[in-house]
Amino acid sequence: MSGDACLIFSASSHPISSFAQSEMAKSWNVQLKCYDAWCGVAHGCSRKLGMKICGFLQKNNNLEEKIRSSKDLLDNSDRDSRFRRTETDFSNLFARDLLPAKNGEEPTMQFLLEVVDILTNYVRKTFDRSTKVLDFHHPHQLLEGMEGFNLELSDQPESLEQILVDCRDTLKYGVRTGHPRFFNQLSTGLDIIGLSGEWLTSTANTNMFTYEIAPVFVLMEQLTLKKMREIIGWPDGEGDGIFSPGGAISNMYSVMIARYKFFPEVKTKGMTAAPRLVLFTSEHQNRSPKQNATISIHSNNTRLHIHSHGVCLQGCVPMFVNATAGSTVYGAFDPIHELADICEKYNMWLHVDGAWGGGLLMSRKHRHKLCGVERANSVTWNPHKMMGVPLQCSAILVRERGVLSGCNSMCAGYLFQPDKQYDVSYDTGDKAIQCGRHVDIFKFWLMWKAKGTIGFEQHIDKCLDLSHYLYTKIKGREGYQMVFDGEPQHTNVCFWYLPPGIRDMPDGQEKREKLHKVAPKIKALMMESGTTMVGYQPQGDKVNFFRMVISNPAATRSDIDFLTDEIERLGQDL
Amino acid sequence: MSGDACLIFSASSHPISSFAQSEMAKSWNVQLKCYDAWCGVAHGCSRKLGMKICGFLQKNNNLEEKIRSSKDLLDNSDRDSRFRRTETDFSNLFARDLLPAKNGEEPTMQFLLEVVDILTNYVRKTFDRSTKVLDFHHPHQLLEGMEGFNLELSDQPESLEQILVDCRDTLKYGVRTGHPRFFNQLSTGLDIIGLSGEWLTSTANTNMFTYEIAPVFVLMEQLTLKKMREIIGWPDGEGDGIFSPGGAISNMYSVMIARYKFFPEVKTKGMTAAPRLVLFTSEHQNRSPKQNATISIHSNNTRLHIHSHGVCLQGCVPMFVNATAGSTVYGAFDPIHELADICEKYNMWLHVDGAWGGGLLMSRKHRHKLCGVERANSVTWNPHKMMGVPLQCSAILVRERGVLSGCNSMCAGYLFQPDKQYDVSYDTGDKAIQCGRHVDIFKFWLMWKAKGTIGFEQHIDKCLDLSHYLYTKIKGREGYQMVFDGEPQHTNVCFWYLPPGIRDMPDGQEKREKLHKVAPKIKALMMESGTTMVGYQPQGDKVNFFRMVISNPAATRSDIDFLTDEIERLGQDL
Structure with a gap:
C-alpha cells in the first residue's frame, strides 16, 4: 500500500484538463502545477516518476521549490498528453502489458481505474432522468459498424485505448436497465450494493463447486438458503436447495427431483423405469415448466387448465403440480392451499414457481398471496426479479433433505474427495447438475446484509x-x-x-x-x-x-x- | 458531467490522510488546504458543498483568497473525519442513502470507489508470489464467526462501513484462483481484460433474451459464435449456437438437439415418441454427458467403453456419440475421425465435448489433437477453462442451422413479439432453455479484441x-x-x-x-x-x-x- 499512497486520479473524464484550459488557470500557475504533479501520477506517468514526486512532496517544506521541482520532473513529457489519459497512455499498451506481465502492476491499475471511470459515469447517468433509456440502432447499423466501434474480431490485438473505446461504445449503444423509466422486464434496476457484490464476485472468480475453492461463498449460500426456507415457513428452515442459473433451470430441478422422489430408478434405468407421467400447470404459467416437461418428460403431458379439467388419470400417473406464484404477464397467483389439498389427496409433488412472485414473501403486507407455500415440496424463487438482485440469481428450495443430492450426485471421484481434511458435507457439487457453477450468492448476501x-x-x-x-x-x-x-x-x-x-x-x-x-x-x-x-x-x-x-x-x-x-x-x- | 468536473479522489486508502498528518504538511498550510477543499468533495461532504467549492475555484483568480474561502466553507466539519473515509464516512451511511436516493450520487461514487480500492488491492496481491494462495479455515470456524465477520443475515441493515469490512473479509478468507501457484481447477487465472469485461457486464445488468434489451451483446454473441465455428472448420462458419451457463448445460443442449433431430415429435409427445435411445461416451468422460443421460434419457443407456463394446443394438437405437476432447483427469482426446466414421455408418449424432480441450483449436501447434472436429454435429467449448475467460463462459455450437431453435422454441408471445420494429431474427430467446440468460459474451469478446x-x-x-x-x-x-x-x-x-x-x-x-x-x-x-x-x-x-x-x-x-x-x-x- 505504501507505494501507492500518492495515487490520485480523476473520477470524471477530464476535470483537470478543463480546469487547466480555463482562463483562470493561466493566471493561477502555481496551483495548476501542483495538480499537474499529482495528476501525472494518476494519468499514466510511470510509477517510478509518481513515486519520486510523492517522495519529494513529502520531504520538502518549501512550496515554490516543490512546484519547480515537480515541473522539472514532468517537463520531458508533453503537458497536454498527460491530460488525455486514454489517447496517450493506452494507445501503446496492450493486454500483454498487464499483469501478470513484468512491470504490469502500474498499467493494470491505471487500466482498471479507467474502466471504473467509464462505469461510474454510466452508473451516474443511469439514474439521471435527463439521460435517455437507450440510443436505438437497428442490428444492421451496429453490424455495419458505428464510428470507431467495430464488432468484428481479428487475429491481432487491439490497443488498450481501443479496448476502452469499445467499453464506452458498448454501454453507449446498450439499454440502461437501471434507468428509472425502464419498465420492460421483470428484472430491472441497478442496485449499487448488488453491483459492488458482482464486481467482487468477478474479482474472486471462483466456482461454487466445493468448500475448498469457495469456502466463504459456499457458507453464505447455505445460510441464505436456510433463511429463505424459514421465510417460506418450513420448520426451522430445514430442507435443502441451491442457486441455479435462472428460473427455468430451477424449475427443471424441481421436475427432476420429483421424478427421482417417486421413481428413483429413473436415475439409473431411465424413463423406462417410470410410467407415463403427467405434470399440471396453469395456462398462464411462465414457459419454463412446459419446457421442462419437454426436456424431462414431454409437453403434451403438461395439462393446462388444472381447474377445469381436474386431475386426469387416463392411463398416466399424475406426478407434479406447478402452482404459479406470480404469472409472467398478469402477475397472478394460483391458490396454493387448494392445489396442496389436491396434491395430498393424489400423492403428487407440489412445486411453487415463485420466480417472479417469491419476493412478496419478504413483505408482511403481501405475503398472504403465497399463502400455503409452506405446504410445497419445492419452491423456485428468483431474487434477480422482484428483489432487485443483479441477474443471475435464482434459488430452488426443497422441503425434504437428501433428495436434491440423491437425484443429482454422480459421485465423481475427480470432483469430490471424501478424504479431504475438512468436513466435505459442505461441498455442493453433488447437488448440482453443473460442474462449474457461477457464484450467484455473494451479491444477494451482501444486499441482504446492507438492507x-x-x-x-x-x-x-x-x-x-x-x-x-x-x-x-x-x-x-x-x-x-x-x-x-x-x-x-x-x-x-x-x-x-x-x-x-x-x-x-x-x-x-x-x-x-x-x-x-x-x-x-x-x-x-x-x-x-x-x-x-x-x-x-x-x-x-x-x-x-x-x-x-x-x-x-x-x-x-x-x-x-x-x-x-x-x-x-x-x-x-x- | 459538468456538475462533476470537480470530483477528485484518492484511489488508495488514506493518501491525503498520511500526507496531512506529516510534519511537512503542517508548515505547508496553503497547499494542504487546497487539497482539503478538493478532497472534501470526494470524501463524502455533501455534493452541494463540493459544488460550491468548485464553482468558487473556477471563478476566482486569487490563490490566497480561494484558499481562505474554501477553508471557511470546510471549517464546520472535522478535518480528521474527512481523511478517514471508511471510519467516518460510511459508518452512518446505509444502502438506502445510495442512488436512487436523493443526494445519493456522492455517497454512491464514494462507496463504489472504496469497493474498487479493495478489489484493486486484491488484484495486485493475487499476482504477488509473497501472498498466500489461501488462508484456510474450517467451515465451523467461519460459521462461528471470525473477528468482525459474521455470515448471519438479520432484519436490520448494516452500515456501509460494515459492508466494506464484509467485502474485505470475504476476499481475505477466500481462495486466490488467479494466484500464479493456484493449479487446483481447470479454470484458473485472473485475466485483467476479462475482469474488466465482467465489471462492465454487471454494470449493464441486462439479459441475453432479445435484441431489444441487449442489442450490442446479442450481436457480439452472434459474431463470436460464427468465429468459433470458423475455427472448428465448418464451411463459412455456418451453423448456430448459444452461450450457456456451463459445460454440463452445453452438453445437455447437444443431447436435446440430437433427440429432436432424430425424433422431433419428442418435443410435443414426449419420450413415448422415441424408442429406447443409447448414448455412447468414453469411460474417462467428464460426468456431464452421463448426467445428461439421466436428465434426458437415462444413465444405463450411456454405454461406456465404446471401443471395446462396439456399437450395441440390443433392442435400442444408438443415437449419440460423445467424443471427449480433453478428459477432465487425464486430458485425453478421443479419436474424432474414427468416431465420425462410426457415426456416419450408423446415422448417429456426433458431439465433441471440448469443454476442456476446445481451447486447443486456437493453437496451430496443438489443434491437430481435435482433428476431425469439423465432422461433429455439435461441439461444447468452454472459454472459461483453457482460454482463461472468467467463469461462466461456455458455448454449444451446432453445425446445422435451425435445429437449436426448432428444439427449444416455445413461441411464447410474452417473450418474443414478431411485430417489433427491428429484425427479430436477432432475438435469441427461442434458442435457449432459459428465459433470463446472463451476459457471458462480453468479457470473452473483449478479451478476443484485446489479445x-x-x-x-x-x-x-x-x-x-x-x-x-x-x-x-x-x-x-x-x-x-x-x-x-x-x-x-x-x-x-x-x-x-x-x-x-x-x-x-x-x-x-x-x-x-x-x-x-x-x-x-x-x-x-x-x-x-x-x-x-x-x-x-x-x-x-x-x-x-x-x-x-x-x-x-x-x-x-x-x-x-x-x-x-x-x-x-x-x-x-x-
Whole structure:
C-alpha cells in the first residue's frame, strides 16, 4: 500500500484538463502545477516518476521549490498528453502489458481505474432522468459498424485505448436497465450494493463447486438458503436447495427431483423405469415448466387448465403440480392451499414457481398471496426479479433433505474427495447438475446484509404501491382499458391504450386489428425516442396490450406519470 | 458531467490522510488546504458543498483568497473525519442513502470507489508470489464467526462501513484462483481484460433474451459464435449456437438437439415418441454427458467403453456419440475421425465435448489433437477453462442451422413479439432453455479484441509448454511415478509422489493403501500452509494421485518448480 499512497486520479473524464484550459488557470500557475504533479501520477506517468514526486512532496517544506521541482520532473513529457489519459497512455499498451506481465502492476491499475471511470459515469447517468433509456440502432447499423466501434474480431490485438473505446461504445449503444423509466422486464434496476457484490464476485472468480475453492461463498449460500426456507415457513428452515442459473433451470430441478422422489430408478434405468407421467400447470404459467416437461418428460403431458379439467388419470400417473406464484404477464397467483389439498389427496409433488412472485414473501403486507407455500415440496424463487438482485440469481428450495443430492450426485471421484481434511458435507457439487457453477450468492448476501430483511420489504411494498397508483390512475381513464378485471395481485398492470381515432369505433374485428397494432407502434416510437420502455404482448385471444411491471427501485410516481404521458403523446395520432 | 468536473479522489486508502498528518504538511498550510477543499468533495461532504467549492475555484483568480474561502466553507466539519473515509464516512451511511436516493450520487461514487480500492488491492496481491494462495479455515470456524465477520443475515441493515469490512473479509478468507501457484481447477487465472469485461457486464445488468434489451451483446454473441465455428472448420462458419451457463448445460443442449433431430415429435409427445435411445461416451468422460443421460434419457443407456463394446443394438437405437476432447483427469482426446466414421455408418449424432480441450483449436501447434472436429454435429467449448475467460463462459455450437431453435422454441408471445420494429431474427430467446440468460459474451469478446486470436494461441502454447516442462522434470525423477504412459496430450500431468518411507516397499496392498493417503495428506498440509493448491483424486483402480493442470497465465517454470519442491517438502516425512 505504501507505494501507492500518492495515487490520485480523476473520477470524471477530464476535470483537470478543463480546469487547466480555463482562463483562470493561466493566471493561477502555481496551483495548476501542483495538480499537474499529482495528476501525472494518476494519468499514466510511470510509477517510478509518481513515486519520486510523492517522495519529494513529502520531504520538502518549501512550496515554490516543490512546484519547480515537480515541473522539472514532468517537463520531458508533453503537458497536454498527460491530460488525455486514454489517447496517450493506452494507445501503446496492450493486454500483454498487464499483469501478470513484468512491470504490469502500474498499467493494470491505471487500466482498471479507467474502466471504473467509464462505469461510474454510466452508473451516474443511469439514474439521471435527463439521460435517455437507450440510443436505438437497428442490428444492421451496429453490424455495419458505428464510428470507431467495430464488432468484428481479428487475429491481432487491439490497443488498450481501443479496448476502452469499445467499453464506452458498448454501454453507449446498450439499454440502461437501471434507468428509472425502464419498465420492460421483470428484472430491472441497478442496485449499487448488488453491483459492488458482482464486481467482487468477478474479482474472486471462483466456482461454487466445493468448500475448498469457495469456502466463504459456499457458507453464505447455505445460510441464505436456510433463511429463505424459514421465510417460506418450513420448520426451522430445514430442507435443502441451491442457486441455479435462472428460473427455468430451477424449475427443471424441481421436475427432476420429483421424478427421482417417486421413481428413483429413473436415475439409473431411465424413463423406462417410470410410467407415463403427467405434470399440471396453469395456462398462464411462465414457459419454463412446459419446457421442462419437454426436456424431462414431454409437453403434451403438461395439462393446462388444472381447474377445469381436474386431475386426469387416463392411463398416466399424475406426478407434479406447478402452482404459479406470480404469472409472467398478469402477475397472478394460483391458490396454493387448494392445489396442496389436491396434491395430498393424489400423492403428487407440489412445486411453487415463485420466480417472479417469491419476493412478496419478504413483505408482511403481501405475503398472504403465497399463502400455503409452506405446504410445497419445492419452491423456485428468483431474487434477480422482484428483489432487485443483479441477474443471475435464482434459488430452488426443497422441503425434504437428501433428495436434491440423491437425484443429482454422480459421485465423481475427480470432483469430490471424501478424504479431504475438512468436513466435505459442505461441498455442493453433488447437488448440482453443473460442474462449474457461477457464484450467484455473494451479491444477494451482501444486499441482504446492507438492507436487512426490512429493506427488501420496503422495496416490495413500494413497488406494489406504485403499481396500485398506476392502476388507480388509468382505471376508468379515457382511452385506457384494463385487460383483466380487478386489482392486480403483483405489480403487473395490463392495459390497452386506445388512441382517439379508434375509441369510438364499434367493437369488432376491424377495431381489434387496429388496436393490435397500437402497442407495437407506440413501443417502436418509444424506443426510437429512447425515453422509456415498457413491454407488450398478445395473450390468448387478446390483442397486443401493454404489460407494465414495476421492480425498479428507482421508479417514482413521476416516472409512472411520465410513462402514461408518453404513451398518450406517442399514441395520439395513431 | 459538468456538475462533476470537480470530483477528485484518492484511489488508495488514506493518501491525503498520511500526507496531512506529516510534519511537512503542517508548515505547508496553503497547499494542504487546497487539497482539503478538493478532497472534501470526494470524501463524502455533501455534493452541494463540493459544488460550491468548485464553482468558487473556477471563478476566482486569487490563490490566497480561494484558499481562505474554501477553508471557511470546510471549517464546520472535522478535518480528521474527512481523511478517514471508511471510519467516518460510511459508518452512518446505509444502502438506502445510495442512488436512487436523493443526494445519493456522492455517497454512491464514494462507496463504489472504496469497493474498487479493495478489489484493486486484491488484484495486485493475487499476482504477488509473497501472498498466500489461501488462508484456510474450517467451515465451523467461519460459521462461528471470525473477528468482525459474521455470515448471519438479520432484519436490520448494516452500515456501509460494515459492508466494506464484509467485502474485505470475504476476499481475505477466500481462495486466490488467479494466484500464479493456484493449479487446483481447470479454470484458473485472473485475466485483467476479462475482469474488466465482467465489471462492465454487471454494470449493464441486462439479459441475453432479445435484441431489444441487449442489442450490442446479442450481436457480439452472434459474431463470436460464427468465429468459433470458423475455427472448428465448418464451411463459412455456418451453423448456430448459444452461450450457456456451463459445460454440463452445453452438453445437455447437444443431447436435446440430437433427440429432436432424430425424433422431433419428442418435443410435443414426449419420450413415448422415441424408442429406447443409447448414448455412447468414453469411460474417462467428464460426468456431464452421463448426467445428461439421466436428465434426458437415462444413465444405463450411456454405454461406456465404446471401443471395446462396439456399437450395441440390443433392442435400442444408438443415437449419440460423445467424443471427449480433453478428459477432465487425464486430458485425453478421443479419436474424432474414427468416431465420425462410426457415426456416419450408423446415422448417429456426433458431439465433441471440448469443454476442456476446445481451447486447443486456437493453437496451430496443438489443434491437430481435435482433428476431425469439423465432422461433429455439435461441439461444447468452454472459454472459461483453457482460454482463461472468467467463469461462466461456455458455448454449444451446432453445425446445422435451425435445429437449436426448432428444439427449444416455445413461441411464447410474452417473450418474443414478431411485430417489433427491428429484425427479430436477432432475438435469441427461442434458442435457449432459459428465459433470463446472463451476459457471458462480453468479457470473452473483449478479451478476443484485446489479445487477438494470436494472443489466445500464445496462452495455449505457453501452458502446454509448461506442462511439458513439468512432465519432463518429474518423469523418471526419484519419488515420482506417472499415472499413464506417454506424454500428456493436454496440460494434465498425473503423477504419484512416493515419500522416501514407502519408495522401497514391495508392490502390494499395503503400499497401495499407504500411497492412497499421501496425496490427501500433502494437499491438506498445502492448504494449511496456503502456499499452493493442486488437485488429486483416485481413478478406477488407481489410488489417489495428483492431477496437475495448467491454465493459469500467471504461472511460470519457477512456479512449477515451487510446486514440486513443496510436494517434496511436505511429503518428506509421510
